[in-house]
Amino acid sequence: MLRAPIQHCRHCGSKVTYQLPDDGDTRERAVCTDCKTIHYENPLNVVGTVPHWGDKVLLCKRNIEPRWGKWTLPAGFMELNETTSEGAARETVEEAGALFELQNLFSLINVPRVGQVHLFYRARLLSDTFDPGFETLETRLFTEHEIPWDDIAFRTVRATLEMYFADRRAGNYQFHAIDIT
Numbered sequence: 407m408l409r410a411p412i413q414h415c416r417h418c419g420s421k422v423t424y425q426l427p428d429d430g431d432t433r434e435r436a437v438c439t440d441c442k443t444i445h446y447e448n449p450l451n452v453v454g455t456v457p458h459w460g461d462k463v464l465l466c467k468r469n470i471e472p473r474w475g476k477w478t479l480p481a482g483f484m485e486l487n488e489t490t491s492e493g494a495a496r497e498t499v500e501e502a503g504a505l506f507e508l509q510n511l512f513s514l515i516n517v518p519r520v521g522q523v524h525l526f527y528r529a530r531l532l533s534d535t536f537d538p539g540f541e542t543l544e545t546r547l548f549t550e551h552e553i554p555w556d557d558i559a560f561r562t563v564r565a566t567l568e569m570y571f572a573d574r575r576a577g578n579y580q581f582h583a584i585d586i587t
């Protein structure tokens with residue numbers, strides 16, 4: 407989702423206007439009308455995993471908006487003071503309560519339209535029992551043919567699943583960097 411425009415200065419609380427700063431910057435920024443602070447807005451990272459068990463992949467049914475009731479890989483916004491792999495592991499614990507061994511980075515997907523970069527690691531499940539948190543209605547393991555393709559929450563998840571099963575059929579997992587426009 408696109409973030410809402412900044413309305414008020416985070417330093418002094420006065421109104422901001424979107425304008426070209428005086429320093430030669432070529433993009434309009436949120437500039438405080440009072441203290442002149444420039445509020446820069448930059449993309450956010452979403453980090454997650456492809457947890458696999460034999461020929462199956464673990465999906466979580468979302469208990470939160472957006473896309474309530476749709477299926478997703480465990481993933482969420484990276485936090486400050488963590489690495490991408492730590493964030494991916496944290497989300498997998500929080501959303502699925504899974505036991506796993508984190509593996510290589512599998513997909514990096516730019517989504518410039520919403521200012522996000524999504525990163526998914528492969529994760530080898532060590533157990534097929536799960537303890538999902540409040541963000542998840544249900545966890546389930548799916549073979550490629552069982553995947554509910556029409557009920558996948560996000561295009562980045564769908565693309566990652568498609569690439570994962572294609573690599574699985576080829577017997578060779580590669581790193582994939584793609585853009586979704």
Ligand code: ZN
Binds near residue numbers: 417419420438442
């Ligand atoms: Zn201000």
